[in-house]
Amino acid sequence: MGKKIALITGISGQDGAYLANFLLKKNYTIIGTDRRSARSDNWRLIKLNIQNKVIIEDLDVTEINNLIRIFQKYKINEVYNLAAQSFVKSSFENPIQTSIVNAISPLTFLEIIRNQKRKIKFYQASTSEMFGKHKTKKQNETTNFYPRSPYGTSKTFAHYSVQNYREAYKMFAVSGILFNHESPLRGEEFITRKISIGLTNIISGKQNKIKLGNIYAKRDWGFAGDYVEAMWKMLQNKYPKDYVIATGENHSVKEFINEATKILNLKTRWMGKGLQEKLINLETKKIIIEIDKKYFRPTDVESLKGDYSKAKRELKWRPKTNFKSLVKMMIKADLKEN
Ligand code: NAP
Numbered sequence: 001m002g003k004k005i006a007l008i009t010g011i012s013g014q015d016g017a018y019l020a021n022f023l024l025k026k027n028y029t030i031i032g033t034d035r036r037s038a039r040s041d042n043w044r045l046i047k048l049n050i051q052n053k054v055i056i057e058d059l060d061v062t063e064i065n066n067l068i069r070i071f072q073k074y075k076i077n078e079v080y081n082l083a084a085q086s087f088v089k090s091s092f093e094n095p096i097q098t099s100i101v102n103a104i105s106p107l108t109f110l111e112i113i114r115n116q117k118r119k120i121k122f123y124q125a126s127t128s129e130m131f132g133k134h135k136t137k138k139q140n141e142t143t144n145f146y147p148r149s150p151y152g153t154s155k156t157f158a159h160y161s162v163q164n165y166r167e168a169y170k171m172f173a174v175s176g177i178l179f180n181h182e183s184p185l186r187g188e189e190f191i192t193r194k195i196s197i198g199l200t201n202i203i204s205g206k207q208n209k210i211k212l213g214n215i216y217a218k219r220d221w222g223f224a225g226d227y228v229e230a231m232w233k234m235l236q237n238k239y240p241k242d243y244v245i246a247t248g249e250n251h252s253v254k255e256f257i258n259e260a261t262k263i264l265n266l267k268t269r270w271m272g273k274g275l276q277e278k279l280i281n282l283e284t285k286k287i288i289i290e291i292d293k294k295y296f297r298p299t300d301v302e303s304l305k306g307d308y309s310k311a312k313r314e315l316k317w318r319p320k321t322n323f324k325s326l327v328k329m330m331i332k333a334d335l336k337e338n
């Protein structure tokens with residue numbers, strides 16, 4: 001049998017880069033889609049030194065004809081649909097575009113794959129954001145969804161579409177319900193990277209302070225490099241099933257900041273409450289973190305903590321990187337850049 005061909009949409013993103021790197025080691029041929037393939041700064045692929053090892057196709061996932069064409073051009077075995085408008089805050093400002101990309105494109109993929117003569121496996125990037133305002137201590141595959149943003153509702157539509165196509169047409173289509181996962185390749189708009197870049201910039205004098213929103217939100221943060229393995233395992237499974245992928249631990253944004261300042265040996269103190277809360281650098285007496293209304297969302301997800309026991313039992317998957325190691329990895333990488 002020849003090499004397996006994997007199509008990764010959103011290869012220019014954090015997960016796309018780690019997944020491509022992982023699948024190359026498994027001897028796959030990788031077709032990655034990038035809606036702006038002419039750009040020379042596919043920085044994540046460059047960082048992983050794999051920019052010349054993958055085939056890049058210019059493709060916006062909202063362009064139906066281009067999607068059809070890619071299945072005519074390559075004998076694809078596995079599709080990893082990672083492309084999305086993935087920033088929750090921006091989904092409140094662009095709800096329609098977010099839904100076209102995050103909900104309608106996965107449905108389009110399912111329709112196209114359903115009409116192929118060959119069997120093609122499909123992975124959809126579902127999210128813990130679908131749990132939103134849940135009432136549970138830990139969330140698993142049976143927890144009800146209560147999305148709190150246009151991002152969350154769009155991903156819930158895609159999730160149910162995958163389930164429906166699996167049941168109606170016996171397709172090998174699955175969703176990984178992944179909790180937050182971060183890395184040195186994380187986009188700078190997301191909180192963990194905003195903090196790791198911000199603090200290291202403050203130390204090198206490139207930035208004075210960081211402005212943040214809800215620092216009491218709690219997330220179950222894992223390492224993206226660990227999570228892409230779970231995506232692959234789901235497509236190698238005997239039966240098509242959905243899985244929660246998480247660490248089982250959560251921390252507030254404030255705890256992330258405290259861990260980061262500890263690693264950087266910064267002597268700091270929190271002062272004030274609510275919008276007046278600030279983090280002071282005790283050596284320089286300067287404010288390094290303050291709260292800004294601008295960064296709050298109309299509705300937020302207060303707390304997420306995943307129960308990944310089904311993945312552990314059936315896929316033999318478990319996270320390898322804990323919270324402290326993750327913060328250290330991100331801080332060290334940004335210190336090196338500074
Ligand atoms: P990311 O870094 O934001 O990457 C998203 C990718 O999608 C980028 O390559 C982006 O391309 C591409 N994209 C956006 N709109 C597109 C369009 N119309 N056509 C083609 N490509 C488009 O996100 P990530 O963290 O890697 O996440 C990967 C997937 O997992 C996303 O679907 C996300 O919603 C989901 N997810 C992520 C997490 C997490 O914590 N990271 C957790 C659960 C689920 P550009 O570079 O051109 O913008």
Ligand code: GDD
Nearest residue numbers: 086088127128129179180189190191212213214215217295
């Ligand atoms: N980004 C950001 N910027 N978030 C902030 C800020 C800020 O200045 N201040 C506080 N937060 C809070 C947000 O309100 C949210 O509660 C939490 O930090 C995490 O925000 P993000 O890092 O933007 O991630 P997210 O949890 O909204 O979404 C990420 O994880 C989802 C999985 O649960 C994204 O990767 C999604 O694509 C993914 O599905």
